[in-house]
Amino acid sequence: MVKSAPPEIANRKPSKIEGIKENSNFLREPVATELLEDTNRFSEKAIQILKFHGSYQQDNRDNRVKGQEKDYQFMLRTRSPGGFIPPQLYLTLDKLSNEYGNNTMRVTTRQGFQLHGILKKNLKATIAAIVKSMGSTLGACGDLNRNVMAPPAPFKNQPEYQYAWEYANNIADLLTPQTGAYYEIWLDGEKAISGEEDPEIKAARERNGNGTVFHDNPEPIYGTHYMPRKFKICVTVPGDNSVDLYTQDLTLVVITNDKDELEGFDIFAGGGLGRTHNKEETFARAADPIGYVAKEDVYDLVKAVVATQRDYGDRVNRRHARLKYLINDWGVEKFQSMVEKYLGKPLEAFKPLPEWKYKDFLGWNEQGDGKLFVGISIDNGRVKDEGSFQLKTAVREIVEQFNLPIRLTPNHNLIFYDIDPENQIAIEKILKDNGVNSNPEKVNSLVRYAMACPALPTCGLAITESERAIPSILQRIEKLLNKVGLKNEHFVIRMTGCPNGCARPYMAELGFVGSAPEAYQIWLGGSPNQTRLAEPYVNKLPINELESFLEPIFVYFRNSREQEESFGDFCARVGFDEIRKFSENYKPETSNNKRKPSHRITVRNEIYTHLKEIANSQGKSMTDLVNEAVVEYLNIKC
Known part of the structure; x- marks a missing residue:
């Protein structure tokens, strides 16, 4: 049996949060006690445990007044495997956002919904309403498995997509905390959704292969201390990288045979993007291919990977606690060997895969069974009514009238599916009447592929703006592209207000990472299909210098790109030394020295x-x- 404590840290003092978890009585305290207190905030210890229940305590920095108590409020995040939102849950979330929140909802980059602006006194009623509408927030945050992602496309004639949905949901159930704390605190002990658990999942959770399970423990997989840090999983299909598979702790890729029957899964592990400025020991990392597992062993494989990280991840230094650091320190071979010990058998050889492509599934599409789906682009995932753009109203009316299920996408967009063709015109009219565009060709190309995190004013980690800043920044970039003769050029732009990487900027062709008020670290060289990490190019760019910084880089790209080469691929190919050399010698173009339009020819x-x-x-x-x-x-x- 594998030992359950890493020898290298066995005699070192664990982090403060490890003690908070140990003393929480399996996620009950001090949340349960402090929830009953007539205050507008929780203590620091309670805040850490509250995360496991799907909520972060925040304060609105726009409302800070010196000498007055902060404007405390709460963000709630849903657990929605594969981005699935049933119609009754959507209508409940919409109502709660108006009744208790800030009148908006936000699609996350992990395919869940976030509600913002909830007060402590309304937290219990909000969570209870979500659970009673077939939703959950349990495990959406905290040191455990987060929302399991899957491609959102509802292709009914492509079985691999259905397998991805099925196994994303099953793995989410497998790794859901088993403590009764969630229902005790938020529903007074009543488990509102009483559906029977899949016997296969229950058996897999209880099965103790080689030390993966703690017997006689309320948490058979997690144990008393849960995970060292958050753990992220996705399930996808060959070729579909809508899930940013290289950024996950664990990725499973569906492998089928010639008859479209599920045979097993390719395995990637060790991805992760969170880092800290000026701490070189923290870094973004892309996942490695690990091997292949047959379908009958996949749940034991998931447990084996989780147990390896659970028992050997760093519980002393939280900055070094993600699985990516364990694999980086050990190497893939040692990690694979440990996983095999927990699994009880060797992994098989990795199966060949096609080239990965990013897909966003916007616009109207056939889903393969005679019905339709439509993908709606949402700027930064923010579902709101603003001026003539009444997205929140439109989505609510469509769900109310047609009772449609929703899939949220990893690029924080939204898909309605199972649409009867005869309803397409009526749905399109609702969208149009509310100023919502369903044609992806009419979406600004820079906006279409951009993402930003919420950042200020509510995220406690934000160093500078992100969601509120990116619209004007994209407009400035578009104007500059037009100026240098790159009209209609587009590439993946992502922005975060801090280095934690929630909008995955380190995979972008052009990434902005908040490094100081109104200043960003700039990352270049990611790929359009999110298969290559970008690299830091400038540590602190004042945003008012954006145009003078980007112009020479864009001109060099225009002059020296290869045929159909993307901006990120160009930066990775020529290298930063050449980009800097060109930029240092660059003279801004004027009407006298402006380069004439290039003429393009085609060769075989x-x-x-x-x-x-x-x-x-x-x-x-x-x-x-x-x-x-x-x-x-x-x-x-x-």
């Missing part, structure tokens, strides 16, 4: 491949090589 694929190889070998650009060849062939005098 096989010629393009040869050109690229020769250009690379000679250290020339493909444009220069083609010009030299044409001049020589036509004997042109230039």
Whole structure:
């Protein structure tokens, strides 16, 4: 049996939060006691345990007044595996956001909903209403498995998508905390949804392969101390990277046979983006391929990975506590070996996979069974009514009239599905009447692929603005692209108000990470399909210097890109040294020295491949090589 304490930290003092978890009576205290107190806030110890119940205590910094108590309020986050929101739950969340919240809801980048602005006195009523409407907030935050992600596309004629939904939901159930604290505190002990648990999931949770389970413990998988830090899982299908699979602690990829029958799962592990400025020991990391597991062993495999992190993750230094650091310290081979010990058998060889592509599933689509789905782009995930844009009203009216289920997307958009074709016109009219666009071609291309975290005024970790700043920043970038002759160019832009990476900026082609008030660390070089980490280029860019900073980089990109090359791929290919060299020697373009529009020609694929190889070998650009060849062939005098 594998030992359950890492020898390297066994004699070191665990972090303060480890003690808070140990003394919480399995997530009950001091939340249960302090909830009854006539105050507008919880203590620091209670705040840490409250996270496990799906809530963060925040204060609205816009309302801070010196000498007065802070404007304390609470954010609630739903546990919604695969982004599934049944219609009755949506209507409840919509009502709660108006009755107790700030009149908005926010789609998260992990496919849940967040409610903001809830007061302590209304917290119990809010959570109770969510649970009674087939929802939950249990485990949406805290040191345990977070919301399990899956591609949101409801393709009924592609079985792998249905498998991804099924297993995302089952794994979420497998790893749900078993303590009765949640229902005791928020529903006075009543478990509102009494559906029988899948016997296979129950058996898998109780099955003790090789030390993965604590017997005679209310938490058979987590134990008294739960996980060292948060743990993130997704299930996806080959080729579909709508879930940002490389950023997860554990990713499972559905593998089917020629008959579309599920056979097993490829395994990735060790991704994670949270880091701390000026702490080089913290870093973003992309997940590694680990192996393959047959479908009958997948739940034991999940337990084995969780147990490895549970027992060997760092419980002393929380900045070093994520699975990515354990794998980085151990190496993939040692990690794989430990997982195999917990699993009780070796992993199989990783199965070949196609190239990953990012997909957002916007617009009207057929779902494969005669019905339709429609993806709606939501700026930064904020569902609200503002001026002529009445998104919140539109979504509510559609759910009320057509009783449609919803899938939230990892890019914080929303999908209605199971739509009868005869209802398409009526739904489109509701959207149009409320100023909501369903045509992805009419969505600004920079906005379409951008994400930002909430940041100020409510996030306690925010260093600077994000959600409130990104609209104007995207407009400035678009204006600059037009100025330098890159009209309609688009790439993945992501912004966060701090380095924790909630909007996944470290996978972006252009990432903004808050580093000081009105200043950002700039990351460049991620890929359009989110398969490559970006790298930090500048540590602190005052946002008022945005145009002068980006203009030379965009001009260099315009002048030296390869055919159809994206901005992120260009930055990764040429490297930061060359970008800096060009920027240092750059003279802003004027009407006198502005580069004339380039003329594009097309060559056959096989010629393009040869050109690229020769250009690379000679250290020339493909444009220069083609010009030299044409001049020589036509004997042109230039």
